[in-house]
Amino acid sequence: KNKASSPLIESKYSNEEYYMITFLSGIEYWKNCYSGFENASKAFGVKTIYTGSPEYDVNQEITILDQIIAKNPSGIAISCINPDAFETSIKKAINSGIPVVTFDADSPNSGRYSFLATNNRYAGEKGAKVLSELLGENGGNIVILTLPIQLNHEERTKGFVNAVKNKYTNLKVVKISNGRHDQTEAAKELSGILQSNNNIKGVFCTDSTSGVGAATAVRELNKIEKIKIVSFDTDNGTLDYIKSNVISATIAQGTYSMGYKSMNFLFKLNHDYIKKGIEPDDSVIPPFVDTGVDIVTKENVDNYYKYDLGIPKK
Amino acid sequence: MKESINNIFKNNLLVTYRKLSAIREMTVLISIIFISIILAIASPHFITKDNLISTTIGLSSDVIIVIGVTIVLISGGLDLSVGSIMSLSGITCGMLYLYGVNIWIACIISILIGTSFGFINGYFIGKIGLNPFITTLAIAGISRGLSYILTEGSPISLYGVPKSFSNISQSRIGEVPIVILVIFLVTLICDYLLRRSDFFRKVFYLGSNEKAALLSGINIKKIKIIVYVSCALFAALAGVLSTARFTVVTPSAGIGAEMRSISAAVIGGASLSGGEGTIIGAVLGVILLNIINNGLILLNVPVYWQDFVNGAILLLAVTIDFVNQKKRKELH
Amino acid sequence: MKESINNIFKNNLLVTYRKLSAIREMTVLISIIFISIILAIASPHFITKDNLISTTIGLSSDVIIVIGVTIVLISGGLDLSVGSIMSLSGITCGMLYLYGVNIWIACIISILIGTSFGFINGYFIGKIGLNPFITTLAIAGISRGLSYILTEGSPISLYGVPKSFSNISQSRIGEVPIVILVIFLVTLICDYLLRRSDFFRKVFYLGSNEKAALLSGINIKKIKIIVYVSCALFAALAGVLSTARFTVVTPSAGIGAEMRSISAAVIGGASLSGGEGTIIGAVLGVILLNIINNGLILLNVPVYWQDFVNGAILLLAVTIDFVNQKKRKELH
Amino acid sequence: MNPVLKLENINKKISDFFSLRDINLEFFKGEAHVLIGENASGKTSLMKIIAGFYLKDNGKIYIDNKEVKINSPADSKKIGISMIHQDFSLFDHFSIAENIFLESKKYSILSLKIIDFESMCSECDNLFAKFNIKLDSKTKVKKLSFAQKQLVEVAKAYVNKPKIIIMDEPSSSLTINESKILFNIIKELKKLNSVIIFISHRIEDLNAIGDRISILREGKIIFSSATLNLSEDKIINLMTGMDYSKRYPKLNIQHGREILRVKDLTSGKTFKNLNFNLYKKEILGITGLAGSGKSKLARCIFGIDKIKSGKIYLDNKFVNIKNTIDSIDNKIGYLSEDKYKDGLFLYLNIPLNITAPNLKRISNGYFIDKSFEKELTNTYTKKLDIKYANLYDNISQLSGGNQQKIALAKWIISRSKILILDEPTIGIDIASKVDIYNIINELVTKGSSIILISSDINEIIGMCDRVLVLYEGEISKTLTRENLSRDKIIKYMVKLGDNNL
Numbered sequence A: 001k002n003k004a005s006s007p008l009i010e011s012k013y014s015n016e017e018y019y020m021i022t023f024l025s026g027i028e029y030w031k032n033c034y035s036g037f038e039n040a041s042k043a044f045g046v047k048t049i050y051t052g053s054p055e056y057d058v059n060q061e062i063t064i065l066d067q068i069i070a071k072n073p074s075g076i077a078i079s080c081i082n083p084d085a086f087e088t089s090i091k092k093a094i095n096s097g098i099p100v101v102t103f104d105a106d107s108p109n110s111g112r113y114s115f116l117a118t119n120n121r122y123a124g125e126k127g128a129k130v131l132s133e134l135l136g137e138n139g140g141n142i143v144i145l146t147l148p149i150q151l152n153h154e155e156r157t158k159g160f161v162n163a164v165k166n167k168y169t170n171l172k173v174v175k176i177s178n179g180r181h182d183q184t185e186a187a188k189e190l191s192g193i194l195q196s197n198n199n200i201k202g203v204f205c206t207d208s209t210s211g212v213g214a215a216t217a218v219r220e221l222n223k224i225e226k227i228k229i230v231s232f233d234t235d236n237g238t239l240d241y242i243k244s245n246v247i248s249a250t251i252a253q254g255t256y257s258m259g260y261k262s263m264n265f266l267f268k269l270n271h272d273y274i275k276k277g278i279e280p281d282d283s284v285i286p287p288f289v290d291t292g293v294d295i296v297t298k299e300n301v302d303n304y305y306k307y308d309l310g311i312p313k314k
Numbered sequence B, C: 001m002k003e004s005i006n007n008i009f010k011n012n013l014l015v016t017y018r019k020l021s022a023i024r025e026m027t028v029l030i031s032i033i034f035i036s037i038i039l040a041i042a043s044p045h046f047i048t049k050d051n052l053i054s055t056t057i058g059l060s061s062d063v064i065i066v067i068g069v070t071i072v073l074i075s076g077g078l079d080l081s082v083g084s085i086m087s088l089s090g091i092t093c094g095m096l097y098l099y100g101v102n103i104w105i106a107c108i109i110s111i112l113i114g115t116s117f118g119f120i121n122g123y124f125i126g127k128i129g130l131n132p133f134i135t136t137l138a139i140a141g142i143s144r145g146l147s148y149i150l151t152e153g154s155p156i157s158l159y160g161v162p163k164s165f166s167n168i169s170q171s172r173i174g175e176v177p178i179v180i181l182v183i184f185l186v187t188l189i190c191d192y193l194l195r196r197s198d199f200f201r202k203v204f205y206l207g208s209n210e211k212a213a214l215l216s217g218i219n220i221k222k223i224k225i226i227v228y229v230s231c232a233l234f235a236a237l238a239g240v241l242s243t244a245r246f247t248v249v250t251p252s253a254g255i256g257a258e259m260r261s262i263s264a265a266v267i268g269g270a271s272l273s274g275g276e277g278t279i280i281g282a283v284l285g286v287i288l289l290n291i292i293n294n295g296l297i298l299l300n301v302p303v304y305w306q307d308f309v310n311g312a313i314l315l316l317a318v319t320i321d322f323v324n325q326k327k328r329k330e331l332h
Numbered sequence D: 001m002n003p004v005l006k007l008e009n010i011n012k013k014i015s016d017f018f019s020l021r022d023i024n025l026e027f028f029k030g031e032a033h034v035l036i037g038e039n040a041s042g043k044t045s046l047m048k049i050i051a052g053f054y055l056k057d058n059g060k061i062y063i064d065n066k067e068v069k070i071n072s073p074a075d076s077k078k079i080g081i082s083m084i085h086q087d088f089s090l091f092d093h094f095s096i097a098e099n100i101f102l103e104s105k106k107y108s109i110l111s112l113k114i115i116d117f118e119s120m121c122s123e124c125d126n127l128f129a130k131f132n133i134k135l136d137s138k139t140k141v142k143k144l145s146f147a148q149k150q151l152v153e154v155a156k157a158y159v160n161k162p163k164i165i166i167m168d169e170p171s172s173s174l175t176i177n178e179s180k181i182l183f184n185i186i187k188e189l190k191k192l193n194s195v196i197i198f199i200s201h202r203i204e205d206l207n208a209i210g211d212r213i214s215i216l217r218e219g220k221i222i223f224s225s226a227t228l229n230l231s232e233d234k235i236i237n238l239m240t241g242m243d244y245s246k247r248y249p250k251l252n253i254q255h256g257r258e259i260l261r262v263k264d265l266t267s268g269k270t271f272k273n274l275n276f277n278l279y280k281k282e283i284l285g286i287t288g289l290a291g292s293g294k295s296k297l298a299r300c301i302f303g304i305d306k307i308k309s310g311k312i313y314l315d316n317k318f319v320n321i322k323n324t325i326d327s328i329d330n331k332i333g334y335l336s337e338d339k340y341k342d343g344l345f346l347y348l349n350i351p352l353n354i355t356a357p358n359l360k361r362i363s364n365g366y367f368i369d370k371s372f373e374k375e376l377t378n379t380y381t382k383k384l385d386i387k388y389a390n391l392y393d394n395i396s397q398l399s400g401g402n403q404q405k406i407a408l409a410k411w412i413i414s415r416s417k418i419l420i421l422d423e424p425t426i427g428i429d430i431a432s433k434v435d436i437y438n439i440i441n442e443l444v445t446k447g448s449s450i451i452l453i454s455s456d457i458n459e460i461i462g463m464c465d466r467v468l469v470l471y472e473g474e475i476s477k478t479l480t481r482e483n484l485s486r487d488k489i490i491k492y493m494v495k496l497g498d499n500n501l
C-alpha cells in the first residue's frame, strides 16, 4: 500500500503533487488527517503524498520540508513541531510560489495562507467540561496524563488547567504526569498516583496511549466507574474501552476535516480560485479554521470506528 | 605448615566468598529497603496492598526482559533490540487475532516470530562475528520498523478477546496475581541455573575471556546464538503478556526498555564487560528503579524531574558499587 | 634467504597496508556515489542545488557531533550523552539570551556548560573508572532532565536575536553556506591530526589496549577526560549552531543523535572495541545515512518504512565491511 | 661508589596473606643486578613498587642518595625508570617501529607533535641491524611470535635509554640465540651506565650477565652479594630451603604404538609439508628459534589456525580437526604460550579457571557438581603447590608463576591422550619446574603422550625422548635421546647442517 494515492478521476491535473508533512509521522493521530487530505484530492484528480519525520526532531522535519520544497510540489500542508523554526523555510516555499497551509500545529509568522486546527486549549477546556459534568457538584481531584515537551499536548494541559481554575471549580488538578508514549509506563504512573491520593475522581489524558494505560491501571485496581477517564483521539483501543465503560469519554478532533479542508485550500490557492485578503467572502482564504472537537461517549461511539488494516471489526 | 595455612585460607575464604558474592545484591536490597522505609514514612499509601501489587504488576514486564538482558550481558554481549522485539511480537499477536487466528495459537506464533529475531541477532553476532551493539541496534530498527509497517502506526485493539487470555494478568491466588508468582518462580529458577548449570558456566567463560573460552573447547558460536535467542524469547513473552494486560498493542510499546533493563542489570551487579552478574541482582535492580519512580510519584515530584533523578540514581548506584568493589580489589 | 622473505613480506605489507587504510572510507564513498547515481536517475530533484544544499545543511549538526563521537569510539569508549548535551547547551544559550545576556557571551557560556558535562563524563570514566556506557547514559538522563527542568518542557524562542547571530547558518559564499565550508575544513583538520598527531596517537593506543597503554606510562586518565570533553565540546557547538539556525530551542533537540552518530561512525570504519576509526570515514557515514533518508523522501517511500530501512542499511553496511576485513585477514 | 637506586626498609602489604618485609637493596650504575626467588616470593611486587604501580606502605627510596616519592608509573618514568612486564605492554595493531619508539617518538613538526613515521622506521631498522635482530620494523606486532615480542619489548626498553631498567623475566621463552641478542643489549646498557634489574628463573642467565645477585624468599631478601660463583644447588637451596638432587627427573618408559601421525602438514605462510609422528607414552620435544613455527604447528594441530593442506591421523585413523571442539573431543589438549591472552580467565577464580576445559568431568551435562569441582581444585593446587590467598579470588591476583601453574593444571586434569605443552615452564621457578616435570612423567606413565614445545635447551635435553628441531618452518633434524646434545640442537636451530658438526 503506497501512500502516494492515485487519482479517482481522469483529470488534467493528475500530475500535480500535494504533500502532507508531519512530525512523529508514525503515530495514529495523523492518519485521519491524511485520509481527509487524500479523499479531497480524489475530487480534483491530483496526487497526494504523506511524509514527515518519524522522530520528534526539529532538524529532521525542516530538512524534509526543504527537500520537499526542492521538489517544487503543487502544495504543502504541514504540521509544525515548532512555530518559529519553520518561518524561513515556509517563506521560501511561498516566495517560490508553492502554497502552504499549516494544520494542527501552526507557524503563525511564516506567511502560511491558513492554519486549520482544533484549538488545543479549547480541546483541553472541553475535557474539563466533560469531566466536571461526569463528576457532578461535589466534583473531585483530577490527574492529567500528558506528554510534556510536546507543544500541542502542553496546550491541551494548559487549556484544561485554566478551565478548571476559572469555570469548573468543582474539579481540582492534583497532579500533572508523564505518559511517556508507552502504555506500560502510563499505567505504572497512574497506579502510583492513585495509590498516593486515594480520593482521585477523574483522569484526563491528552493522548490515546496514556488513555489506554490509564484504563488498564484503573481496571487492575477494580476502580472502574469509581474513577472517570476522559481520553483523547479515537483509535479503536480507546473506543473499545469506552464501549466497556472503562473510559467514560474521549475527545475527537476534527482531524479528518483538517486534512480535507487543507487539500481544498491548497488546490484552490494553486489555481488562484482564492487568495489572501480582508473582506470575508468565498474568494478569500480564512487565516484560521477551527475544525472543532466532538465528545465521544458510549452513545455515539459506534460512529467513530474506522476499519484499520482492512479488517472489519468483529 | 603449608597445610594449616591452606586450611586457614579455606575457612576465611568461604566466609569472605559468601560476603563477596552476596555484597552486590545486598547493597541493592538494602537501598530498596531504605527507600521503602522513607516512602512508607513519607506517604501512608506506599505500604498498601494495592500499591505494592500494582507496582509489582507494573514492573513485571521489565523483570521478564531484564532476565534475558542480564544473560546477554554476562556473555559479554549487549542487546538493544529487546524493546522493539517486545512490541513486534505484541503487534503480530494482535494482528493474527484480528485475522481470526485463535488467540493462543497467535501467542505461540508471535513468540516464535519475536524469538526468530533473537536468532538473527545471535547469527550475526555469533556466527558472522559482528559487534553486538551495532547488530542489535540494527535489528531494533528493523523490528520496530516492521511494527510500524504492519500497523501503519495505529494501535491494535483486541476487543472481545477471550477472558481466559485477558485475565492472564488479572487472575490471582488469594490476593497475589498469578503472573507475579510465575515471574518470581522464573527468576529463582534462572538464578539457580545461572549459578549451577553447565551451560551458563560456559556463558560466564565466554563473557570473561572469549579467546580462552575458545581454547577450552567451548562452542562460543552456539552459546552466543542461544544467549540472544533466549533474550528475545523473554522479550517476546513480555510483549504477549502486556498484550493480554492492555488488550491493546501499540507499535511504540517497549520504547526505552533496553536502556532501563541494562541500567537495572548493571545496578544489580552485571558488568558491561561481561563475565559478571546475577539474575536476582538484576531483578532487584528493576525493583529499585521502579520503587524510586513510584516514590517520585508519591512525593509529587514534578514530571520534569524524572529523567534527572533517574540519571542521578543510576550514576550514584554504579559509583557506590564500584567503590565497594575497588575496596575489595585494592591493587587493581 | 630470510632477508628476501622479509622484502617480499615488506612489499606485500606496504601494499596491503595502503589498501587497508584506504578501503574503509572507499567502500563508504563508493556506496555513496552508487546510491547518488541511482537517486539521480530515479528522481530529477536529487541533483538540484536546493535539494543538495538543504540535505547538507540538514546533516551539518550530525557531522559536528560525529567527529567527537568517533574520537571517543577510537579511545575505546562510548558516549550516549551527546544528544542531551547538545540540547542542554542550546537551552542554556537561549535562556541566558532571554535573561538579557549578550548572545555571543551566552554562546560561550553555554558551550562551556555543555563541555563541563563532558568533563563529568571524563571524570567518572577516566578518574573513577566507571563504564562509559552507563556513565554517559546517566549523564544523558541528567542533562536532558536539566533541559526539561529549566524550560518546563516548552521551547524557548530567541525572537529578535541579532541578525549577526541568526545569520551564522544563512550567510553564504556564492551558493555554499559558510557553515558547511567551516565544517568541511574542521573535518579535514581533525582527520589529519587523528592520523599524525601525538595526542590522538595516544588515543589510539588507549583504545587498542588500555592495559598496555597504562604499562607504557601513558596518562590514560588524562586522555580519557580530554576525549570526553572534546566530544561534549562538539556536541555543544552543534547545539549552539542549531539555536542560531532555528532561533528557537526545544528541550527535545538532539534526541536519537547518539545512536545515529555511532551508527555513522561504525559504518565509516570505527570499531566499538576501540583503536580503529577515521574522521573522514565517520563523516562519510553520516552523509551516506542522510542521502538514503533523502532518497526515501524523494522516492515517496511511506514514512513507516524509515526505521526499517535504516536498520537494514546499518546491518548491511557492517556485514559487508566485516566480510571485507575477514578476507583481508585471511591473507596471513 | 654510591648506589644509583637504594631501597631502605621497604614494607608493603600486598594481600592479607603476603607482604614484602624490610627490603634493603642497593643498585649500582653499569651493573646487572639479578633478582631471583621462587614463585610468589615477591619479585614482581617489589619491582612494581619501584615502577610506581604499587605504593609502598613505608620505607624510603633513594635515587643518587636523594629520597624520591614514586606515586605513579608516570613518576617513575620521569625519574628514568622503565620496566618490562611479565605480560606484554605492546600494541598488537601497530608496527614494531611505533611500539619501540612509543615513548621517544620522532616528530616532524615538533610544536604540534606531528609524528614522523618514516624516520622512526629507518632508525628502528638501524637498531635491528646493530643487534642483528631479524625483524621488519613495519610488521604489525600481532604478527610476531612470542619470543619475537619479548625481543621487541627489550628493544623498546633500550631506546628509552633509561637510568634504571627493570626486566621481569625477559628471557623466559628465548632460545640461546635470542638470549645472546638480549645479553648484547644489556651490555650496551651497561656501557651507558644504566642500572639493570634482571629477574629470571634461568640460573644460566645469571652467570652470563649478572654482576650481583639477590634472592627473595616469602617477601624477604635472604641473600645478596656481588659474588656470583654459586652452585645451582646452592641457589636453589637458598631460594626454597630445600635440596633438589635431580633437576630433570627423566624416567625411561618404553613407549607404545604410534598414536599421532602428521602428514604433509602445510599452513598458510609459516611452514610446509611437515611430517612427523608421536608414540604412546612418548615425550616429543619441539624446539627452534623464535618464529621458527613451533607454536604455529601446535595451533594447527589443535585446530585453532586453519591448515592449507595435509592430514592428521590419530591411532592410524584420519581425523578432520576443524576447531578446538573437535580436538578436545579427540582428547588432545593444548597449553598455549601466551597465558594472559588466551590461557586464563584473569577475572575468574581458581576453580573456574581450572575446570574450564573439564566441564564434562565435573558436570552431568546439565548441572555442575560443586563439591567435586572444589575437591578437584584443591588436590591439584596442592599437587602443583599453587600459592594463593583465597581460592575464590580472581587469579589476576596470583603471581606470574602461579598463574602459569593454573594454566597447566587445567590441562593436567583434562586426561588428554595427547597433550601439547607450549613453553609450559615459562616463569616457573626452578623448584616448581621439577614438580611439573614429575607431573609430566606421571601423565606419561598413565599413558598420555606429550609434545613439549620449549626454547629451553636444557629442558628439551632433560625431558624428551625425541626432539624435532625446526628452522623457518622446516624440520631441520629429528634427534633421538641417544644422540641429543646441546651443540647439535643449536647447530640445527640455525641450520648449519651436519657437515659443520
Ligand SMILES: Nc1ncnc2c1ncn2[C@@H]1O[C@H](COP(=O)(O)OP(=O)(O)OP(=O)(O)O)[C@@H](O)[C@H]1O
Pocket (backbone or CB within 6 Å): C332, D142, D143, D144, D145, D146, D147, D148, D173, D270, D288, D289, D290, D291, D292, D293, D294, D295, D296, D297, D337, D455
Ligand atoms: N597472527 C599472525 N599473523 C601472521 N604471522 C604470524 C602470526 N603469528 C605468528 N606469525 C608468524 O609465524 C611464524 C611462526 O610463529 P610461531 O609463534 O609459531 O613461532 P614460535 O616458533 O612459536 O616462536 P616462539 O619461540 O617465539 O614462540 C613467525 O615468523 C611469526 O612471525
Ligand SMILES: Nc1ncnc2c1ncn2[C@@H]1O[C@H](COP(=O)(O)OP(=O)(O)OP(=O)(O)O)[C@@H](O)[C@H]1O
Pocket (backbone or CB within 6 Å): B331, B332, D014, D015, D018, D037, D038, D039, D040, D041, D042, D043, D044, D045, D046, D086, D387, D388, D389, D396, D397, D398, D399, D400, D401, D402, D427, D429
Ligand atoms: N594484585 C594482587 N592482589 C593480591 N595479591 C597479590 C597481587 N599481586 C600479587 N599478589 C601476591 O603477592 C605475592 C607475590 O607475587 P609476585 O608477583 O611479586 O611474585 P613473583 O616473585 O613475581 O612470582 P613469579 O616468579 O611467579 O612471578 C603472591 O602471593 C601473589 O599472590
Ligand SMILES: [Mg+2]
Pocket (backbone or CB within 6 Å): D043, D044, D045, D086, D168, D399, D400, D401
Ligand atoms: Mg613475577
Ligand SMILES: [Mg+2]
Pocket (backbone or CB within 6 Å): D145, D146, D147, D294, D295, D296, D337, D422
Ligand atoms: Mg611459540
